[in-house]
Every structure is written in C-alpha cells, then in structure tokens.
Amino acid sequence: MKTAVIGSGVAGLAVACRLASRGVKVDLFEKNSTPGGKISEIRDKGYRFDTGPSLFTLPSMVTDIAGLDYFELENSCRYFFPDGTEFNFYNDRQRLKEECESTGIREFGNIAARLQESRELYDLTANLFLFNSFHKLSNFIKEENRKIPLKLHKLKFLSTMHSANKKRFGDKRIVQLFDRYATYNGSSPYRAPATLNMISHLEHNLGAFFPAGGIYSIVKTLYNKAIELGVEFRFNSLVSSMEFDKTGRMATGIQVNGEYLAYDMLVCDCDVNHFSDNMLPPGIRHPLAKRLQKTEPSSSALIFYWGVKGEFPLFDVHNIFFTTDYKKEFEYLFVKGELYHDPTIYLFISKKVVSSDAPEGCENWFVMVNAPANTGQDWSKMVSSARSAILKKLNTLLLSKGITADIGQLIETEHIASPFTIEKNTLSSRGSLYGSSSNSMMSAFLRHPNHLRKFRNIWFTGGSVHPGGGIPLCLASAMIVDKEIEEREKKKTPK
C-alpha cells in the first residue's frame, strides 16, 4: 500500500512512523525545507528559541513511537497577578498547599477538588473523545464507553468553563488561573463548555514536562525515527492538488511541483480548510465545505523571540502576567478581532532548564500574547503597539519587585511571529493555533472527522481535526488514523 502523508507537522511525522512500522511504504511531502510545522526553532547569535509550543504534556504519546529524553518540571507555571501576587503552581501537592498558605490564597482544598474532578472527567471520556474516532458508532457502543450516557451530567457541557470556575473558587485570582486553560485549545473560557476544565488534569495530575533538548527535539526524534523506518521525505514540496478516479470517491494521487505521483492512500496533516479550499480538483466538493467556512477558528498568537542580555531569577520557565480584565481581552480576541491594550503576557525561558539555549549571562525570551485570527488586520501596526505595551508592563512589574531594568535596551536579537506569518508558514487557516475554536457547547461534536465516507482512501490527522490541537491531541489523531487504517486493512484481508 503506497501512502503519501501531506505535511510534516507532529501528527504527520507520527502517522508516518506508525504506518511505516507496520510495513506501509510512506512518502512524506512538506512544503517547507524543514520538518515540524508549528514546532520549529530559531538559532541566532548563540540563542535558540522554540518557535511554537512550549508546554509538553502526555510524553508517552511520543515515547510510544520513539525514545525521547525529557524531565518533569517542579513548577508548571509562575503566575503574576495584577494585584502583585506571585503564585507558583507546584506539582507537588504539599508544596502547592504551602504556596497557597504563604500567598494568602485560601483555595488549596478547592484546587485539589477541581483537579480530582478533572481526573474523573478525563478518565470517563478520554477513551471515546481523545483516543478513538468520535465519528464511528461502534466506538460508542464499546463496553467501556456505555457508561458515558448515564453520566452525561458530569460532562458539564451546558455550562461554561468560567461559570464552573466561578462556582468552584471563591478567589478571583484562581478563577482567572483556571479560566486560562481555555487558551490551551485557543478558546474563550466565557464560551467554551466546562467539559474543557479537564485540560488541567494533563498538566497538574499527569505532569508538565520538558524535553532535554528543547521542544524541537520532539520533531527531531520523530523525524529520525521515520527515516530509520524507511519513510522518504520530500521537502520544498507543496502538494497543490489531488486527483480522483471517475467515481470521485477514490483519490489516485497528488500533484507536486508540476509532477503527478500515484498513491493508494493519502493522509493529510494539513489544515482541513486548506484541503477543502485548495486541494480538491474542480467538480469535487468537500461535503462539509459550508460548515468549515462558518467554523470559528481558534485564537492565534503574536510572539516576540528576544535574546536578552541579562538574567532574571524572578522568572521561571513558564510565566504568566495576567490582564486586569480577562473578559474584555477575550471579547477583543473573538468579537472585535483586535489585540487588547492590556494583554495577558506569557513568558517562556527555556534557558532556565536548557543552559545551552542562550549565551552565559543571557536568556532566551519567548514572549507571547494571544491574538485574533488573521482576517487581514494591519499586523505591523498591531505588532508595534503590542511590543510597547509588553515592554511597559514587564518593566513596571520588574520595578515593583525592586529591579530597575529597561528590557527594550537589553534585547540583542529579535524575531517576530504573527497570525499572518503563522498562516503563511504552516498554511493553518487564518493562523489559528489549534484548528477550530471550542467556543460552543457542540464544538467537540463538530470537529472534522479523521475520515469521511465520501473520500474512501483519504485520512485526516493534525490539529484541525478530531480530537483537536496541541501536541498530545495531534499525536492522538495520528494514533487514531493508524488504528482505523489497520482495521480497514484487516477487514479487506481474506481470512
């Protein structure tokens, strides 16, 4: 069975490895000159920056495929609240309890209860929602999933994440902290169903991890494994379209750099909107095209990669500086399509745990604010005002902690990514980070399936399809696709 995988994002690499390890002949086509898609790296003047993801959960999704050296972080994130509170979310419960006591956040009991709820929600649903196709009746009637309809009330998809958090926590700071998990799939906590409160389970019950060589080593590991398994890579190879047989249901091959190549099976790791809008030949229509056009994309991001001359013990690997008005910030992102003037800032410094990521005495700062999807805004103007707002906020915070520093003066190298560049580099629809948003009760049910009856030998993997975006879910989609293909092959093989 000759298979083409289109796109070398983490899911494309994983599915290529899984198929090749079962003896399938796989060619992987990538429009860029390097693998990884949204997971990439920049090296400049002795600094190394991971350009996309920074938080790594469920490492077993990688190590099931190939060995990866990684470790657990003691503190999953250092939070800076507008009232001056600094709060470390330690993964060790005793330490977390002490942190709550020393910061006057009297929520330890509620945090523990919430994390237990997230665990139960995850245990109840992961098998059906995350690790199997959600669009096959046979998965719903499996023994282990039969209990779900009886426990529908536990899924809490009728209330929003924010309302559930407000109900659970008395302290506004902890409500804001738990609301933030909506951004882990690019959604708004004021609209996303409370079911998504299960996201915190991954980080706090199962752990926040970091690969020893930085996030990009996940890509390197999968790429090397794919090579070892005989996958052939074709870089600088944009798949411009597919060809079909007379029935319009069986793809026969792809067009790449002006050449037609025949394949028995195609696996798309590209954004499904890109597939629907650009890769189908005239006369063949995606059956869900209308729905895809109407779907709200997840949020995007504006990122500054700064090589900073100086070291700041005040900061940890992951740091959040919250806005004073979270609700307004999400209104700007999803309703106005603009950046809020006082954005929540995320600062990631891998140098804290990977010493070679910046020269001695310096730090590699990845500074990100959530951004709306790209609808043609004037990004150069928005980048410039966001840069000033970020520098002002960080300098003011440092001053409030007794540190006089002008970060702008310490930047010796700078790179910038915006929704526009993310879209251009990865062909992700409107620069979304996680495919479609989960800003509605039905969003989980409406994610694009991994397979459509109309296209018999085309499969879909990656962040824009079921079960969703983010490294672990993309890797789960690769696992689902491989499993489904294997099952189909078994059915076809005469006994």
Ligand SMILES: Cc1cc2nc3c(=O)[nH]c(=O)nc-3n(C[C@H](O)[C@H](O)[C@H](O)COP(=O)(O)OP(=O)(O)OC[C@H]3O[C@@H](n4cnc5c(N)ncnc54)[C@H](O)[C@@H]3O)c2cc1C
């Ligand atoms: C700034 C940022 C921060 C993030 N933070 C986190 C985080 O902390 N934790 C986390 O888990 N996730 C995070 N994510 C999300 C995560 O990076 C993505 O969900 C995941 O990497 C997407 O992988 P994918 O397999 O869908 O493919 P993508 O990474 O989207 O790659 C698709 C690839 O396909 C190629 N391609 C597309 N069309 C074609 C074509 N026609 N022909 C050839 N090649 C094609 C593209 O060039 C690209 O290389 C973040 C993403 C970004 C951008």
